[in-house]
Every structure is written in C-alpha cells, then in structure tokens.
Amino acid sequence: MSENDSHHDPKLDASDAAGERFPVPPDRPESPPEPSPTLQVARGESAFDREDYESAVEVFSDLLSQEPGFADIRNKAGISLAMLGRSGEALEQLDAALRINPRYAEAHLNRAIVLNEMGRLEEAREAFLRASELDRGWLGDFPADLGNRLAMAHARLGDLYLEAERPARAAQEYGHALDLRPTFLDIRSRLAEALLQMGEAGKAGMELTKILEANGDFVSARVRLGVALQRMGDEDGARRQWEWALRQDPSNSRARAYLASLETGMAP
Secondary structure, eight states: OOTTGGGOOOOOOHHHHTSSSSOOOTTSOOOOOOOOHHHHHHHHHHHHHTTOHHHHHHHHHHHHHHOTTOHHHHHHHHHHHHHTTOHHHHHHHHHHHHHHOTTOHHHHHHHHHHHHHTTOHHHHHHHHHHHHHHHHHOOSSSOHHHHHHHHHHHHHHHHHHHHTTOHHHHHHHHHHHHHHOTTOHHHHHHHHHHHHHTTOHHHHHHHHHHHHHHOTTOHHHHHHHHHHHHHTTOHHHHHHHHHHHHHHOTTOHHHHHHHHHHHHTOOO
16 A cells, blocks of 8 residues: 555545445445546557557546546547547547647647548638647647657656556656646646645645636536645635536536535545
C-alpha cells in the first residue's frame, strides 16, 4: 500500500459500496470493482492502436461516463466511431472534445474529415481552416503535431505512474505535458488528481480553478474542486461546488455521494 492511500479518491466502486460507507445487504451479490480511469485509458488506447475500433469505443464510452472531461479520449472515440461508419456519433464526440478544449487542432481536423464525409462541405471547409490556423499558431519549440504527440506521451506516462501509486512522478509528467500544451484541460485535471493523492489539496485546488476559469462546464473538475476544498477544511465551499455540479449534471452520482458524505461526516 502507498503512503498516499489516505488521500486516495474513492471511485465509488463496489469495494467502497461493500465497505462501511455503503453496506451491502446480505441478499445482494457484490459486483467486481470498476477499473480505474487510468487503466481504462490504457485499455482503450491499446484497442485504438491495434485498430480494434469496436473495443475502443466500448472502453472509451465506459471511461467517459466516469470522466466526461477527457478531450483526448473524446477525440479518439470520435475517430473510432468514424472508422465504424457512425459519423453522427463521431461528430458528437468531436464537438464535445472541442467544447472542453476549443484549441484542440487535431479534433478540429478530425471534425472536418467527418463533416466532409457527411457531405457538409461548407462546415468541413471552416473546420479545416480552423485546424490550420491553430496548427500555425502554436508557440513553443515544436511543430503543432509533434508537440501534441509529445504532450500526450508525457500524459500517458503520468497515467501509468498514477496507476502504480506514484503520484509525485505522475505530477512531474503531467507538468511536462502542460509545459508543451497548457490549454489541454483534461491533462490539467489529471495533474490535480495526482496532487490530491499527494495530499496537496491547495495546489490541486489552484489547478482545478484554472480549468473552471477556462471552461465552467467541466463538471468533473468542479466535483474534484469540492474534494480539494473539503480537504482544506472548507466544507461550505465544497458543498457549493457539488451542488453546482448537480445543477449542471443532475445524474452525477459522484457529486451526489459527496454531498451525502457531508451529512455522515465521512470525507471523500
């Protein structure tokens, strides 16, 4: 077990449900624990890389039900759906990716391709132009495509460190990724998760606040900000964030459970 276990975020999996927090009636069978988001990212990307798009869509869909703010996963889900001929669903995922990160050049390009295949030629032309503008507009030491790939490589390494319960190493890799692409909000949310696991609630709160300043609809970041605030002793602030998250997404079970934890006195 890691020394950071006391700060580990409960994922509302069956092991929590079977524990003291949510007792399971004797006549109800226990379900196996859900895989962690970092493990699901690895599984989905493995399926994507071997061009098993049906499996990739299945894994990405499960992951996005837990972590809807991962723009890179929505982009890959969109590509996978397009490869399966499901253009309408692909466009929905790419649009969602761009709501999270409007400067995501690769998602604009993939959206243009899908729109072109759907015969929506004027929209496709506009999306191609936007992708080209962003591709030329990146500042830094690397061309846009190479910089994106380097940032995602650091992020994937960070995911592996987080899965291995090495949050400090994970935070370093996410930091390297953000040095390259500071507008990738989904990577910033993973940095905040690593900081929470390190017990750095204040620093995590600052990163989550940056995300919400850029995109107030990033509901999972708002939920995690509530966790950071509670760990800093600000229960009223945590309650406000979780209630706000539920107004944005009434089906968000995690925000609902965290609000319930305030009544029981059990910290998330």
